Amino acid sequence: MTAVALVSSATVWTAAPAYAVASAAAVEPISVRSWPIRSFRIGSSQMRFGPLEFVGGLEMASAAGDFGALSAFRFLDPGGRFVGVADTGFWFFGQLERDADGRPSGLADFTMQQMVGPQGQVTADKGRTDAEGLAVRDGVATATFERAHRVSEYKLDPGGMKSQIRDLGYVIPPRELRNNRGLETIAYAPKDGPLAGARVVVSEKSLDRNGDIFAAIIEGPGKGVFTVVRRGEFDITDGAFLPDGDLLLLERSYAISRGVGMRLRRIPAGDIRKGAVADGEILLEAGMTYQIDNMEGLDVWRRADGALMVSLISDDNHSILQRNLYLEFILQED
Numbered sequence: 033m034t035a036v037a038l039v040s041s042a043t044v045w046t047a048a049p050a051y052a053v054a055s056a057a058a059v060e061p062i063s064v065r066s067w068p069i070r071s072f073r074i075g076s077s078q079m080r081f082g083p084l085e086f087v088g089g090l091e092m093a094s095a096a097g098d099f100g101a102l103s104a105f106r107f108l109d110p111g112g113r114f115v116g117v118a119d120t121g122f123w124f125f126g127q128l129e130r131d132a133d134g135r136p137s138g139l140a141d142f143t144m145q146q147m148v149g150p151q152g153q154v155t156a157d158k159g160r161t162d163a164e165g166l167a168v169r170d171g172v173a174t175a176t177f178e179r180a181h182r183v184s185e186y187k188l189d190p191g192g193m194k195s196q197i198r199d200l201g202y203v204i205p206p207r208e209l210r211n212n213r214g215l216e217t218i219a220y221a222p223k224d225g226p227l228a229g230a231r232v233v234v235s236e237k238s239l240d241r242n243g244d245i246f247a248a249i250i251e252g253p254g255k256g257v258f259t260v261v262r263r264g265e266f267d268i269t270d271g272a273f274l275p276d277g278d279l280l281l282l283e284r285s286y287a288i289s290r291g292v293g294m295r296l297r298r299i300p301a302g303d304i305r306k307g308a309v310a311d312g313e314i315l316l317e318a319g320m321t322y323q324i325d326n327m328e329g330l331d332v333w334r335r336a337d338g339a340l341m342v343s344l345i346s347d348d349n350h351s352i353l354q355r356n357l358y359l360e361f362i363l364q365e366d
Contacts, residue, residue: 056192057146057154062096064126066138069323072359081361084296084316084342088135089323089359098122098144100348100356103328104166104175104270110333111341111360115168115188117175119347121147121161125190128358134335136360148195164328165218165270167231172197176233178214181206183233183250202233203248203257213237217271217281221249225277225301228252232304234260234281237267244309256306263314266295270330274363275340277301278312282330282344291320294327296342315363325355332363340365 069089071077079086093099102124105116116124126142146154147161155161158179165176173186173193184196202215209215216236221227230252238246244259245268260268266283273279278301285293296316303310318324325346333341342361348354 056152056189056194057148059143059145059190059192060096060098062094062099062142062144064092064094064099064139064142066090066092066136068135068137069357069359071323072318073322081316081318083364085362085364087341087360087362089357090136090138092139092356092358094142096144100350102345102347102356103164105329105343105345106166106168106331107333107343108168111335111343114331115166115173115190116329116345117147117163117166118144119162119164120158120350121155121163123147123193136358143190145193147193150195152195162212164214164216164236165233167218167220169220169229174200174218174231176202176215176218178209178216178236179212181209181214183215183218183231200231200250203250203255204233204235204238204246208238208240208246209235210238213267216268219271219273219279221273221304222275222277225273227254227277227304230254232271232273232279234268234271236269237262242309247310249304249306254306258304258306258308258310260299261309261311263297263311266293269328272330272332274298274332277304279304279310280315280330280332280342280363281312282327284327286326292324292326293317293319294322294324294344323357323359325357327357327359335362 072086101118101120103119122144124144127140129138131137160180162179167174173188183200213236217234223229234247248257265285270282279299281297283295299312328347329345340363344359346357348356
């Protein structure tokens with residue numbers, strides 16, 4: 033692992049200087065219909081699932097053809113305004129609305145805009161615009177892409193997202209990233225933790241010779257490759273750091289015989305280091321008897337009353353057999 037950790041990645045697109053491209057794609061306002069989800073377990077009034085307490089959720093749909101394929105998102109205000117990426121090559125922005133009890137009730141001010149390349153061009157090439165992960169800090173959005181594997185920084189601008197400021201090295205050797213199983217997750221570690229705010233990437237299902245999942249700390253003094261133990265048939269679809277430095281991972285499985293499954297796993301902060309093989313406690317596992325779909329996006333945030341919140345979204349793959357869902361939980365800290 034030590035030798036691997038020293039290899040820097042090569043980017044697929046040439047990095048664009050911040051001043052080189054001013055063009056942006058058109059912003060498309062989209063009307064989204066929402067239906068509330070009151071119970072996580074279908075036909076049950078159960079609200080507590082291990083350390084997680086279900087708050088509420090939404091099923092979402094739109095007549096707009098571009099709506100869907102939601103892969104990752106981050107709140108810009110706790111539980112309110114958000115930004116996200118769709119794996120069809122779109123940015124999306126919006127506002128989560130709430131009812132009198134604070135539960136999710138709908139989406140407002142929802143917009144989508146196509147991503148543009150280094151020269152400001154819009155491309156419909158799925159291989160170049162398959163955005164899967166997103167991290168946001170200090171006005172900069174960092175997105176990960178699989179197929180054409182890369183990590184790119186963008187200036188955050190809901191009124192017109194332009195081409196990338198620069199591409200970053202992702203430390204994992206490019207030859208180890210599998211087609212359509214590449215960089216699925218990017219998250220900022222806490223600034224006051226051992227990683228000092230570094231960005232961490234985790235692949236979906238790029239496996240080493242032991243069958244473990246490639247991941248990396250891509251900056252800072254702890255920079256280097258580590259792996260995450262793959263448990264069963266679950267692949268990693270997103271992640272977010274908890275305040276104590278643990279990494280919460282969202283995982284997904286699919287089989288014709290049992291349908292789709294989702295899982296949340298908590299990786300201890302001490303396991304996230306160069307050369308480590310990380311594993312952690314499973315906090316939640318759910319299958320087709322629950323209100324889930326192809327769960328792909330996760331964020332962690334603090335509610336005004338101090339509760340630690342976990343929010344999830346699904347990617348419908350633009351299929352009439354799948355749904356766009358938003359789910360919200362309290363993660364008990366006792």
